[in-house]
Amino acid sequence: MKKILLTLVFAFALNTLSAQNESVEKKAIDFNQWSFELAGGFNKPQRPLTSGYSTSIISPYTLELGTRYMFNNKFGLKADFGYNSFTGNDESFDFDTKYYRVDIQGVANLGRMMNFETWTNTFGLLGHAGFGLSFLERKDPTYVKDRMGNFMVGVTGHIKLSDRIVLTGDFTTITNAKQNVAFDGSSANDIRGFNGSLFTGTVGLTVYLGKNAKHADWTLDNQDKFDAIDARFMAIENKMLDTDKDGVADYLDEEANTPAGSMVDTKGRSIDKNNNNVPDETEAYILKNYASNTTNSPLLSNNELITSLINGGYVAVYFDFDKSKPTNVSTEGIDFMLTYLRNNPTASIDIVGHADEIGRSDYNDKLSNARAANVKNTLVKANIDASRLNVIAAGEDTSVDKDSENARRLVRRVTFRVK
CATH class of the missing domain: 2.40.160.20 (Porin)
Incomplete structure (x- = not known):
């Protein structure tokens, strides 16, 4: 003891x-x-x-x-x-x-x-x-x-x-x-x-x-x-999170909030080989049918399949932010619909305009209407009877994360419905 x-x-x-x-400078x-x-x-x-x-x-x-x-x-x-x-x-x-x-x-x-x-x-x-x-x-x-x-x-x-x-x-x-x-x-x-x-x-x-x-x-x-x-362990854990579920950890992901289902590269960026700002997987069906030889596509012989693609939103026209004029690469969607209407003279369609959630709702309603009207005017100038074309302003599309710039690109569009 x-x-x-x-x-x-x-x-x-x-x-x-x-x-x-000890020094008088000892910390408090x-x-x-x-x-x-x-x-x-x-x-x-x-x-x-x-x-x-x-x-x-x-x-x-x-x-x-x-x-x-x-x-x-x-x-x-x-x-x-x-x-x-x-x-x-x-x-x-x-x-x-x-x-x-x-x-x-x-x-x-x-x-x-x-x-x-x-x-x-x-x-x-x-x-x-x-x-x-x-x-x-x-x-x-x-x-x-x-x-x-x-x-x-x-x-x-x-x-x-x-x-x-x-x-x-x-x-x-x-x-x-x-x-x-x-x-x-x-x-x-x-x-x-x-x-x-x-x-x-x-x-x-x-x-x-x-x-x-x-x-x-x-x-x-x-x-x-x-x-x-x-703190370092916590930072590592946070970096290993995959917030947008694209298979790439956040600390390596250069594209936050990638749209669900999009194919990405090793840096988490949506694969977009044609640089039209639309992920390739999303426009896979569209690209098959927007080629310049659309009239020769064997798909056109199957009206049921074509109608399904159109009504499913796979044929679309895309727009830049706050614009009512289509992007250059997406005008092929109008060409596809023009070919379809010429091959189906009794068919009529709804032209549905959409906008993202940025801005006031009433303004976006007008913008979606202007986009649909612009596409209609283009088809009318190509000698499609205006009575076969019905414009619908769908306004804001709330189906995607509005904080994701890439997701918003997908909803700034015009889609079509065959009647």
């Missing part, structure tokens, strides 16, 4: 000297240093006890109150008050004595010294040792009192319930100096020096005081380092 005390005192002294030599303390402690439990007085007097192996009652201040996350000081009640067991002469003590102790955070943080942030361990004054009192049958000095050493286990409250379990050995009366108060003690011995075991709560989030008990020496590592 003396070796443990010397180790704690020596470590505490070294830390105090080190703290005094970002942890709480004060705590209040309350615990209760049992005791066992060992010696001296008068012959014929004894207590239970685990004897009530013990009460401890204390306040602690930590200089840093490893060392601190504690002032505490203790109360113990000693009574005889069934085999003892009857007695009832009280033992009071007041102590100042050095505290060492053994959990931090042994790097508990490498395997847990919930359990902690403190070591404490110090000196104080004690008072023993018996009132019946005659009043007896004794004053003495004491030395104590113990360990306190911690279970963190929150950043403010900790469940504690403590075991302490108290040795009295110059104890002149036995713990039962019935006889004198003839042994000098450290001649009294008492064990206590308690369970209690520690409440941390202060404005910071953490107490020194749970603050790591390399907290900044650990925080930086955690």
Whole structure:
């Protein structure tokens, strides 16, 4: 026990000297240093006890109150008050004595010294040792009192319930100096020096005081380092996300919010070999039917298939932002419909204009109508009877993510429905 005390005192002294030599430019303390402690439990007085007097192996009652201040996350000081009640067991002469003590102790955070943080942030361990004054009192049958000095050493286990409250379990050995009366108060003690011995075991709560989030008990020496590592892991995890579900992690994805179903390259960009700003997969059917030799396409012999393609939106005319004139590469959609109408002179169609969600809804309604009207005028100029062409303004298309520029390109269009 003396070796443990010397180790704690020596470590505490070294830390105090080190703290005094630290630079005045030391960074501001970002942890709480004060705590209040309350615990209760049992005791066992060992010696001296008068012959014929004894207590239970685990004897009530013990009460401890204390306040602690930590200089840093490893060392601190504690002032505490203790109360113990000693009574005889069934085999003892009857007695009832009280033992009071007041102590100042050095505290060492053994959990931090042994790097508990490498395997847990919930359990902690403190070591404490110090000196104080004690008072023993018996009132019946005659009043007896004794004053003495004491030395104590113990360990306190911690279970963190929150950043403010900790469940504690403590075991302490108290040795009295110059104890002149036995713990039962019935006889004198003839042994000098450290001649009294008492064990206590308690369970209690520690409440941390202060404005910071953490107490020194749970603050790591390399907290900044650990925080930086955690931040790096979090950044890596975020980068590995695939928000638009195109099979390319976000940190490699150069095209955020790729439209669903689009084929992409290794950088997450929609594949668009003809550079018409429409992903190739989306316009696959369109390109087959927009070729210059449309009239010779075997597909045209199957009116049911062609009608399905048209009504399914695979034949479309695309527009730039806020424009009612088709893009150059998408005018082939008009050519396809012109060929279809010429080959099917009894057919009539709806020309449906669309707009993206950018801008006011009433403006987009007008823009979608202007786009459909523009396509109608082009077909009329190619000698298609205007009575076969019906303009519909569908307004804003809300089926895609409006925050994706590439998705919005797909809905700035005119589609067709065969009637």
